[in-house]
């Protein structure tokens with residue numbers, strides 16, 4: 001099967017278009033965040049401790065920090081946020097088209113090299129964010145999602161770019177398709193989860209210091225975020241939802257490995273880091289149920305786990321060699 | 330005696346048809362009074378596992394709030410002065426605590442890291458040898474630490490065995506506790522329902538007992554497990570209900586499945602085998618230990634369980650990307666073979682491809698590698714053939730520049746040829762002879778001739794890919810295209826490059842634990858999904874009479890704090906009870 005160069009070129013244009021849309025969205029999110037009236041950090045903490053260490057509180061009601069004084073005639077900050085959300089949708093449609101055309105140009109799923117993985121993963125992040133946005137107002141989160149998306153796309157088109165081409169034989173397997181699809185969805189959601197976790201740490205630090213009356217350098221940011229317990233709950237929910245899928249992704253990879261090399265687990269660097277990532281996320285979930293480890297410590301473990309996930313992608317593919325090194329990194 | 334008797338009822342609200350008094354009396358009515366008293370005392374019921382103050386969200390109504398069988402945190406000072414038994418108990422409780430599990434999980438992740446950084450014997454033995462040779466003293470030290478065999482090292486085993494002992498020690502008691510909980514009643518209502526985060530109050534003109542029956546009916550219909558305390562006219566009565574036991578069940582199933590997974594991995598590495606064999610086109614392999622180039626049996630593997638099949642490699646085909654950025658990348662490999670399933674059976678044509686192994690009697694045959702085998706003929710000065718064979722050369726780079734040796738023990742003096750095979754040959758000043766494409770577009774072989782003693786007779790085993798040149802001298806070098814003949818120096822005869830065959834390497838493997846491992850993984854994922862997605866929650870309804878004929882109804886709900894609410898369910902129940910009353914006043918949610 002030959003490569004359809006025209007489609008591949010159009011795919012590139014769509015990816016560039018998506019980058020443009022996301023860049024403007026980034027500015028919009030930044031403006032909307034800047035225009036937000038921050039909340040008072042201290043009372044949130046008081047309410048939280050009254051609830052009993054903050055863990056009884058519940059948080060499925062939509063986050064409303066963006067509402068309040070902004071109601072009525074749309075002020076500029078809110079309009080910027082709305083435009084940014086629309087551009088997220090536009091960018092994601094363009095990117096989705098780019099991934100689709102890339103696949104069509106080679107007549108297979110577009111997951112054969114790091115360029116293709118990267119644009120797909122960026123798509124995964126954006127989709128995870130948009131799915132969240134359907135259920136609640138997440139404009140406060142927008143900029144912290146669009147920045148990693150732009151980073152991923154930027155590195156993809158600059159130093160990971162690879163011409164469209166056929167696959168090396170080991171990658172031709174439908175278990176691979178399943179495995180990679182699951183991993184890409186996880187990448188997207190874990191990335192959003194990590195952003196929320198970082199924001200939790202910021203809000204948490206802001207609330208603590210406000211309560212103690214001490215200054216905080218990120219105070220301007222903490223004040224614009226939802227209460228820390230809500231962020232914590234959101235981060236947990238994302239991770240809890242994704243961990244079974246990540247487990248499935250690892251198992252699907254093992255089934256593929258069994259088919260390709262005759263053993264389902266061989267401690268190849270990629271497999272080793274998938275294992276490390278899995279254990280790290282399990283440790284995060286465990287920590288959340290362990291006295292003395294909830295909250296900040298668990299959050300840090302969650303971030304370490306995401307670090308392992310990223311390392312498995314960038315570090316292992318580029319630094320360490322193994323059976324998994326793909327054609328055309 | 331089960332509380333889940335209403336599972337089969339339709340979900341619609343109008344299924345409510347029974348007048349409260351027609352309902353079968355609860356078979357536990359008799360002990361209601363005592364239980365209500367018990368609740369009033371401390372909110373803890375005896376038939377449930379006692380809580381040792383584990384969860385930091387426990388209020389005085391501890392039992393009502395406890396929704397996990399997670400083990401209690403250990404108090405480090407608790408063991409002081411209780412003697413050996415006390416210490417043992419303390420050690421066991423420490424080992425099986427959540428905190429220890431967390432630390433061990435950390436260690437497990439950390440201990441895996443060197444396994445991805447240093448070359449490992451299991452995946453890349455040649456690189457390990459090379460690593461040690463580069464810096465022998467450091468290399469040998471690292472080897473003693475097990476850094477080249479991380480996943481088989483004692484310290485790695487220590488971590489995961491401890492973790493799994495902890496797991497077993499944690500999960501078994503938890504399962505028993507959960508079993509008891511599942512079979513017992515939902516915990517009685519805490520004394521102060523209005524202290525719970527989610528509560529409503531309602532006054533109704535229905536009788537207290539009607540409200541209770543109504544609430545119980547609705548809850549059962551919605552698949553809650555329900556326990557009622559009949560309103561006895563003097564005191565308050567209450568309904569307690571719980572839902573989402575699958576959360577804890579799933580969690581336990583997940584942890585048990587991990588134990589099974591470990592067992593399956595162990596079973597595979599003990600009872601399985603794995604061997605590799607290289608076959609040139611036209612040659613055959615019979616599935617016995619002697620015919621493998623390398624063979625790794627598990628500790629309890631029995632040779633007689635090797636199924637007696639054999640096969641011949643007819644043709645190996647490879648296809649490569651031509652042109653573009655990925656010029657030369659492999660696109661297609663396949664090996665056409667004739668398979669004889671059992672001795673004497675009719676041979677059948679089969680094709681083995683990457684990702685499409687051949688399965689014979691549960692043993693799988695994988696295509697794992699390929700290369701070239703140049704055909705060389707060596708004649709002595711008299712013109713007699715002293716060597717004629719296609720010799721397996723091992724690829725050295727992505728373009729299949731390959732090296733190998735030809736040993737000619739039957740000539741005098743003994744001859745050895747070190748060869749360099751290039752499927753698409755090119756020579757330049759910087760890289761010398763090299764190959765520019767993996768397919769054999771323009772093959773050439775570079776041979777260097779050695780004569781002397783091959784060292785085959787000293788009894789030491791020799792690699793077929795290496796020439797022991799300690800007792801040999803080098804006589805010359807020649808590049809040959811297919812069909813060309815080199816007249817050897819010193820009148821030693823001739824060497825002809827006749828052409829080449831392709832070879833394929835196969836991995837033959839059987840892992841008796843892999844089905845079990847797959848099963849355990851599927852069960853683990855299912856358990857995990859239940860554990861993380863199901864909400865465990867409780868609701869209570871308490872009725873009392875305000876003395877003026879108005880029934881005061883308190884409704885409250887509670888859930889595992891992490892990430893869920895029962896708001897909707899409490900609201901629905903409140904609405905239902907309010908709707909049943911002919912006149913009702915509801916306090917706003919959360920008031």
Ligand code: HEM
Pocket residue numbers: 243279281282285286289397398399400425426427428430434492495496497499500580584587860861
């Ligand atoms: C192989 C090692 C282990 C792994 C990979 C693992 C993984 C997990 C995961 C992913 C969860 C999250 C599920 C949830 O929150 O419901 C969890 C929960 C839990 N694990 Fe483990 N675990 C391991 C060992 C242990 C051990 C040794 C213990 C005993 C101390 C333990 C006790 C628990 C408990 C009690 C929970 C539920 C906490 C809660 O109530 O939310 N686990 N485990």
